[in-house]
Each structure stands twice: as structure tokens, then as C-alpha cells.
Amino acid sequence: MTFIWTRNHILALADWIAPEYEILLQTASSFREVLSRRTKKVPALQGQVVANLFFEASTRTRSSFELAAKRLSADILNFSPGTSSLTKGETILDTAKTYLAMGADIMVIRHQQAGVPLAIAQEMDRLRTGVSILNAGDGQHEHPSQGLLDLFTVCCLLDNDNPSIELLKGKKIAIVGDILHSRVARSNIYSLTTAGADVHLAGPPTLVPRWFEGMSNGKSPGKLLIHWEIEPALSDADFVMTLRLQRERMTAHLLPSLREYHLRYGITRERLKLCQKEVRVLHPGPVNRGVELSSDLMDDPRLSLISQQVTSGVAVRMALLYLIGNLES
Amino acid sequence: MTFIWTRNHILALADWIAPEYEILLQTASSFREVLSRRTKKVPALQGQVVANLFFEASTRTRSSFELAAKRLSADILNFSPGTSSLTKGETILDTAKTYLAMGADIMVIRHQQAGVPLAIAQEMDRLRTGVSILNAGDGQHEHPSQGLLDLFTVCCLLDNDNPSIELLKGKKIAIVGDILHSRVARSNIYSLTTAGADVHLAGPPTLVPRWFEGMSNGKSPGKLLIHWEIEPALSDADFVMTLRLQRERMTAHLLPSLREYHLRYGITRERLKLCQKEVRVLHPGPVNRGVELSSDLMDDPRLSLISQQVTSGVAVRMALLYLIGNLES
Amino acid sequence: MTFIWTRNHILALADWIAPEYEILLQTASSFREVLSRRTKKVPALQGQVVANLFFEASTRTRSSFELAAKRLSADILNFSPGTSSLTKGETILDTAKTYLAMGADIMVIRHQQAGVPLAIAQEMDRLRTGVSILNAGDGQHEHPSQGLLDLFTVCCLLDNDNPSIELLKGKKIAIVGDILHSRVARSNIYSLTTAGADVHLAGPPTLVPRWFEGMSNGKSPGKLLIHWEIEPALSDADFVMTLRLQRERMTAHLLPSLREYHLRYGITRERLKLCQKEVRVLHPGPVNRGVELSSDLMDDPRLSLISQQVTSGVAVRMALLYLIGNLES
Numbered sequence: 001m002t003f004i005w006t007r008n009h010i011l012a013l014a015d016w017i018a019p020e021y022e023i024l025l026q027t028a029s030s031f032r033e034v035l036s037r038r039t040k041k042v043p044a045l046q047g048q049v050v051a052n053l054f055f056e057a058s059t060r061t062r063s064s065f066e067l068a069a070k071r072l073s074a075d076i077l078n079f080s081p082g083t084s085s086l087t088k089g090e091t092i093l094d095t096a097k098t099y100l101a102m103g104a105d106i107m108v109i110r111h112q113q114a115g116v117p118l119a120i121a122q123e124m125d126r127l128r129t130g131v132s133i134l135n136a137g138d139g140q141h142e143h144p145s146q147g148l149l150d151l152f153t154v155c156c157l158l159d160n161d162n163p164s165i166e167l168l169k170g171k172k173i174a175i176v177g178d179i180l181h182s183r184v185a186r187s188n189i190y191s192l193t194t195a196g197a198d199v200h201l202a203g204p205p206t207l208v209p210r211w212f213e214g215m216s217n218g219k220s221p222g223k224l225l226i227h228w229e230i231e232p233a234l235s236d237a238d239f240v241m242t243l244r245l246q247r248e249r250m251t252a253h254l255l256p257s258l259r260e261y262h263l264r265y266g267i268t269r270e271r272l273k274l275c276q277k278e279v280r281v282l283h284p285g286p287v288n289r290g291v292e293l294s295s296d297l298m299d300d301p302r303l304s305l306i307s308q309q310v311t312s313g314v315a316v317r318m319a320l321l322y323l324i325g326n327l328e329s
Numbered sequence: 330m331t332f333i334w335t336r337n338h339i340l341a342l343a344d345w346i347a348p349e350y351e352i353l354l355q356t357a358s359s360f361r362e363v364l365s366r367r368t369k370k371v372p373a374l375q376g377q378v379v380a381n382l383f384f385e386a387s388t389r390t391r392s393s394f395e396l397a398a399k400r401l402s403a404d405i406l407n408f409s410p411g412t413s414s415l416t417k418g419e420t421i422l423d424t425a426k427t428y429l430a431m432g433a434d435i436m437v438i439r440h441q442q443a444g445v446p447l448a449i450a451q452e453m454d455r456l457r458t459g460v461s462i463l464n465a466g467d468g469q470h471e472h473p474s475q476g477l478l479d480l481f482t483v484c485c486l487l488d489n490d491n492p493s494i495e496l497l498k499g500k501k502i503a504i505v506g507d508i509l510h511s512r513v514a515r516s517n518i519y520s521l522t523t524a525g526a527d528v529h530l531a532g533p534p535t536l537v538p539r540w541f542e543g544m545s546n547g548k549s550p551g552k553l554l555i556h557w558e559i560e561p562a563l564s565d566a567d568f569v570m571t572l573r574l575q576r577e578r579m580t581a582h583l584l585p586s587l588r589e590y591h592l593r594y595g596i597t598r599e600r601l602k603l604c605q606k607e608v609r610v611l612h613p614g615p616v617n618r619g620v621e622l623s624s625d626l627m628d629d630p631r632l633s634l635i636s637q638q639v640t641s642g643v644a645v646r647m648a649l650l651y652l653i654g655n656l657e658s
Numbered sequence: 659m660t661f662i663w664t665r666n667h668i669l670a671l672a673d674w675i676a677p678e679y680e681i682l683l684q685t686a687s688s689f690r691e692v693l694s695r696r697t698k699k700v701p702a703l704q705g706q707v708v709a710n711l712f713f714e715a716s717t718r719t720r721s722s723f724e725l726a727a728k729r730l731s732a733d734i735l736n737f738s739p740g741t742s743s744l745t746k747g748e749t750i751l752d753t754a755k756t757y758l759a760m761g762a763d764i765m766v767i768r769h770q771q772a773g774v775p776l777a778i779a780q781e782m783d784r785l786r787t788g789v790s791i792l793n794a795g796d797g798q799h800e801h802p803s804q805g806l807l808d809l810f811t812v813c814c815l816l817d818n819d820n821p822s823i824e825l826l827k828g829k830k831i832a833i834v835g836d837i838l839h840s841r842v843a844r845s846n847i848y849s850l851t852t853a854g855a856d857v858h859l860a861g862p863p864t865l866v867p868r869w870f871e872g873m874s875n876g877k878s879p880g881k882l883l884i885h886w887e888i889e890p891a892l893s894d895a896d897f898v899m900t901l902r903l904q905r906e907r908m909t910a911h912l913l914p915s916l917r918e919y920h921l922r923y924g925i926t927r928e929r930l931k932l933c934q935k936e937v938r939v940l941h942p943g944p945v946n947r948g949v950e951l952s953s954d955l956m957d958d959p960r961l962s963l964i965s966q967q968v969t970s971g972v973a974v975r976m977a978l979l980y981l982i983g984n985l986e987s
Contacts, residue, residue, distance in 0.1 A: 035432055040376045040377075040378070040432060041376040046699070047695070047696065047698045047699040048698075060427060063406050063408070063431060066406065067431055070404045077721050079717060079721070094943075095944075097965065098943065100965070101968030102725055102972055103693055287423065306430075307429070307430040308430070310430030310431055311430045311431070313431070314432060367705065368705030370704070370705040388737060389756060396707065396735060396760055614752075615748035615752060618749065618752075637759070639756050640759045640760070640761070642760070
């Protein structure tokens, strides 16, 4: 492959192109091999510092990034918002610059507001710091590492030894649930349509607005379609992605009851009969059992890819940290 | 020794047999030697991942396990309940499975409910994961690593070079305080009576119920006796273990005032005169000074083994992690 | 240099002598070189344990010490007050002794009460433990590592290759703001006047009481002067240190409004015209932008040394940990 990796920040998948996905999948695949060894460690980032700035609390994603960084032998600094200078009125940029001055090489940033990782990346570039920013989820904007680990998971299922976006050409993937508020859905829409899969969104009109169709930029080989009933989305689907339903949405009158939601949009063994015989189900976790996904289906290893997603997460995040941490500067 | 270690989970001491205690004591003894070096580290668990899942907050026990794991060169993931997916409604088993999927090799689990570590261990076995579970305290059930570090501490005092449960044959050990609610007391009862020591429980009837005598299974060489006065328990005792008194017990009307409690059951220099001349006092910490133990006695290095218990804790936890982390699978 | 480092605790700068400052500056300078390498790590404290006991929450200082310790290859134990035994009534000394018994070699201690690090150090010495205590800020007493990183920052600016306190002879340094409540100001007064600089304190009379003049012990080569107007303090100054203004001070009626404060004592580009042409501004962070310091000035790399201070912090803390961690005992 003659394409050379040049991206030094991972902020969004909206502008990723096909060869970047291919490099990422190949790199993650090689790290997956490292993870199967007894000593699951390589010295790739020895002596480098990864700062985890999680302004929004998270256990799952932070642990995954932390483990990825440790397996690359990096040193890790964890920033916990509860005990931080933020409560003393410091701006977010000042916090980032403090970690810069301490010597952070890569900053992994999660924030409840969209655009914060981008703003920090722009400041780091303006100051010519060479520091890389990795968006670990910003508001309702994007969650690129989640989109990439989902991509890696489905590609590995299709060809474990040679995961490639080529494998997704013409596949049908349903994304079901609260699309409107989901940064995971947005990142997946970009990666999957670029890979050539057709993405079918399904959910209640309040959570799947018509204007989402505009996210398809027309240049992607895959199509983007919207459904307010679940059946046409599931029909002949190869993969079904369900999203976590935030209970707070109900108080905002965007939803009927959880029971009603499960009846209309919950993924069950019965509903999967509409899909391809080999269908698999994904969920970014944590799952509300019995709401977006029936409990027995979640625990069925022949149908659920949830564990593989978590495992893929460590390999994909190692790949991201490795790629941006080894650029010629 | 021809006995081979085969236990892959450490959930309770209730079913431990004598040769297991002996292997544990010998292994801890060899790690204690490592801890006396300037570079207190060995590569035994290099590249393996120990996940500390402390659903119940703890500094002391978590730090001890963390240090033990670091000295074995393992990578550590800390789960903090405050910032976790649990608040988002995820089940405990799902949390454990997430850490499994990330690649955890050993999970150290503390939970306010009895039985949680066992439930997770059963699920790990059912899924044939090879992951080991270490109970770091579950409700009022057991706290096996505390029982083992107490055992190691007293055996080392009796023969520092060759700690063995043989040394406890015929010794008298008093355990004083809130036996009813104590997982520490339960683990110690099992280890000490199996070792052949006679265990005398003492405390107010509300906290030392008659049915505790039934914990002695009759097969253990050591006897288990109950007292509601402290004097017969201390009389000629070789060791006195005091337990932390939870202040919450008072509001439940299980106790008179703290002052009254100290007068009747507090361990003081005066009371120790009832014991053997060489008596030593243990306490799992943290101590309510002047309640279960007089303050001057706690600080007297000729009488108190509290510091040695903490030091033993690191060596014993290294031994446990080492033994379960190096099984042939 | 024939002077040999013998100090095993870093509690205050009040009694530091000139040769100690010189050794510290030289050692920090050599570690700064390590930090400019790609692999920013040395094995100086391999296998030793640094316990961070931050009874008062802090992100910035804790991260700096943590990174310093990691770069010396030490193992780190973090104590978080929220989840600690302190809430169970354990004394601070007992907490420290627990970490001692676990095997901590160095304890870095921050506490809201003045004197806590000293009390712990005295107990460690009384017990002949060999454990070193490093004060990371105690109440309104001292914050020695901050004083030293400020010293290192200004000395490096004056001669980057050979930072020495000799360079500060006859320099004028203004410290502006809430001197009364500032442990940073106190540590800086000691280091700077010992180095031979003249220190000019400025702020409202409620925050710069007359009796502060008594801190000058008369033996230091540098002078200590007090001003209630800012102009004489800034006039011809070589360096201006501003201090963080705690908003809580206003409710105590020690201050007019923040706006009023900024008008009278805030450092602005305009006010700096009173100083030497090459003047630089320092601030311990986090900054209240637009209160003690104007926002544009803070971001001007030709005037602000704030980033250099943070970077110096890691090198200076590596030097401190290294010096006290490598004493012959």
C-alpha cells in the first residue's frame, strides 16, 4: 500500500477516506495478534505520555484507552473532573495547555460539549506543539474510536484474517434507536457509507428526524435511508446496531414509556427473523437490558457481537495511538 | 511438597484445606523477601491485566492489591463505582464481562453484597474464560485475603523463617467485637480452626449470636467457642484479634454507647494481663482509637501487630495473584 | 561542588541554604535534558514506591508529582480522600503509617492544615523508618516544590545552561495579590531573598498585612518590602509573580469586587510598562483570567512564563524525588 498515514488528530470520521480506514483496520489487526499473546505488551510508545482528559465521566471508554496506552508502554495521566481546577474556574483550553506543558504527547479528550476536542486540536496546532488530540466522544457530534471499533468488529467477522472495508460493499446495516442524540450513530454513518454499506436508520420520528438524510454527502458509495418503522430497516439486514436509550429522553417527552419503546423498536430474537440468516447484533454499551435489546439475545454469543466490540476497542485504540504517536514530525 | 496448587478463584476460606494454607504461607514468605530488596519488583505477571472492581469504596485494600499487582509487573485497571456505567443501569455481570472482553486476566472484586464474587466466578467458568476471581470482601460473607494475611502475620511471629500452620496447633486466639457483621471474623474462623488453633469469640450477645458455634464444622482440629464476657476469651490467649466497630450499629440499637462498649469489650493494656505473657494484638484497620482498642496499646510495637498485618497484606496478595496467575490452563 | 545533599524531607524552604538551592537547580537542569528526549524516562527510582497522599484535592500538582515519579520509574500509589478510611474516623498519622507498612519509600503530602507534613515526618523519624516526606502544600504554610519550580524557571530564563541563584543577585521581583493566604508566596519569599533578590509584596492591606515584613530574617541577602499600591512594586521589576485570588475571600469582606480588584491590582500589558523592558510574568495557576491577570497577557509567550513553570514543575519534582530517594541511609 502506497498510501501514507498523515493524520495527527482523530476528531471525526466525517472526512476520513477509504485508504485511511484500510490502514487502521490492518494496524488494529496486527495489534489484535499482540493481545492474544501471554505478554500483551509492546514498547511502541515507551516514555511517551498519554493524558486522558475525561471532562465527562466514563469508565468503559477511559479504561479501554488506558489499557491500550499501557499495552503500548506509554505513561498515563488521568484527569478527573471532580477534583480538578475546572471547579476553580480554569478554562478547558488552560487545562489542556497545563498538560501540554507537563509534557503530554497525546491527549484523549471526552467532553459533553461538541467541538471541544477540535478547539483544543486547533490551539495545539496554532502553538506548533506537535501534540495529537484524540476525540473520545464530544457531545452529540462524533465518537470516532467507537465508529472504528464497530467497523473493525464487522469486518473481522466477514474475514478475520484480512479485515477490509471492501467486505462491506453492498451490505445492509440497520442502526436502531435514538439517532438524534447519538455521536456513535453519526460516526458509524460516516464510516459505513464510505465503506460502501447501505445504512438504514430506524426509530421514532422524534429521535430520527428527516433531515438526517442530509448526512449522506452523495459521494459515499453507500446509501443512507430513514425509517420510522423498524421492519423495513431490519428486512434482509446483515448487521443490526442498537443504541443506548438515555432515560433522560423520556422526561423531555421525546419518547413513550420504555415498555412501549421496547415493543416498537426493541431488538428481539423474533424481530431478527426479518434479517439475513447470518445477522449479528452490535451495541456500544452499556445496555439497558429489555429496552433496546432483549436480555436473552444480548447473552447469545451466536447473535451478539457486544463482547467482540469491547475487545476490538482495545486493538483499535492501540492502532490509533500508534498511528498518531509515530508520525514523522 | 507433592501437593499441587489448583484453585483458580479465591472466594472464601470455608473450603480451604491445610496444604493450600501451607503453599500460600511459603509463597508469601518468598515474596516478603522480594519486598526487602531495594528493587521490590519481579516480572511474574508482566503483560497480564489485573482489574480492580471495587463496587464498595476502599482505599486500604485496593492500594494493597494495586501495589501487589504492580510488584508483579502486571498492568492494572481500576474501576471506580462513582463514575461508572452502574449509575447507567448496567448489571454487575455486564460490567465484569466488559473487563473480560478488554482482556482482564484476574479480577479483584469487592462488593457490599455477599455472593457477588462467586456469581462472577461462576459466570467466568460457564463461559470458559480462564479468568480468575479474587474476593476482596463481599458483604458479611468473607474477606479471604484478610484472613490469610492475619494467618501469615501470626505464623511469621511464631517462626519467621518457616511460617506454617503447624505452629498454631493448640494456640488460643480470641476474636473480640462485632462478629455478627464481620467478614474478617468469618474468614479467620475458618483458617485458624483448620490450622488447629482454638478460636474464642467474645462480644455482646447482639453481635455474637449463639448460632455462630455452628460455623465449626466439627472436622477442623481447632475448637470454636463463644463468650459474652471478655475475660474467659482473653484468659491465657496467645493472640487477640479486635474488630472494627461500625458506628452505624449503634443506631440499630445493637450496642450501648461507644464508651460503654469500650468499658466492657475494649482491649487495653490492663486486660491483656489475662493473656499469655507473649500475647500480641491484631486489628484489620482502620481502628477507632479508644473504642475497640486503647490508643497507647495500638502504638506499642511490642504488643500491636497492626503494621505487620499491613506489610503481610502486600506479600500475601502477591502470593495469591501469583498462584492463580500461573496455573496451567 | 563539595557540599553534600543530606536533607531527607522537603517540608519548607524557610531553612534552606544557598548550596541546597544550587544542587536542586543543577539536578533539575539535568532532568530537563531527559525530558527533551523521545523516551523521557530514567530508572532512578525503579522498584521504589511513591505514595501521593492528597488529603486536599488537586489535579495539577498531583499530576505533576505523578509524572515526575513515573519518569523516574517509581511505582505510585494514589490516595483519594473521598473514598478513604478518613471518613471512617482514622487519624491522618494512622493513614500515613498504613502506607509506610505497605512499603512506601516517599510520601508526597498535601493537606488543608498547616503542619501536617511536618507531623508525619516527625513520626516517620521517631519510628526510624527512613521514609521521606515531601510537602505538596499545607494550609497557608508553605508549598516548597512550587517555590523551587518558580526559582528554576526564572534562573533558567537568565541562563538556560547554568541556572544558579547567583543570577538573582540584585534583581527585583514583585509578588502581587493575596499574600496573606498564600503558601506559594511564603515559599517564594524564602527562596528569592536567600538567592539575593529583593522581593516587593503588593496588595490590599487586608491581604498584605504589615507584619509580613517580619518574614525577612535579616540574614538573607535580599530585602523584603511591602506596598499597598501596585506601582512602587512594579517599578523597574525584573519579574512579576501574581497569585490566584480565591473567590471565597470576598465573602469574608477582605476584598472589594473582582472588577475593583482587577482595576487596582490586576496585571495588564499597560501596567508592565512600569517594569524593566525584559520583564516576565509568573502565576502558579490556575488563573482567574481577567482578575489577577489580563487574558491577553496570559497568552503572550513573550511575557508569560506560565507554561515554563508547569514544565519546570516536572523537572524540579523529579530532582526532589531523586535527591531524597538516593540518600545513603
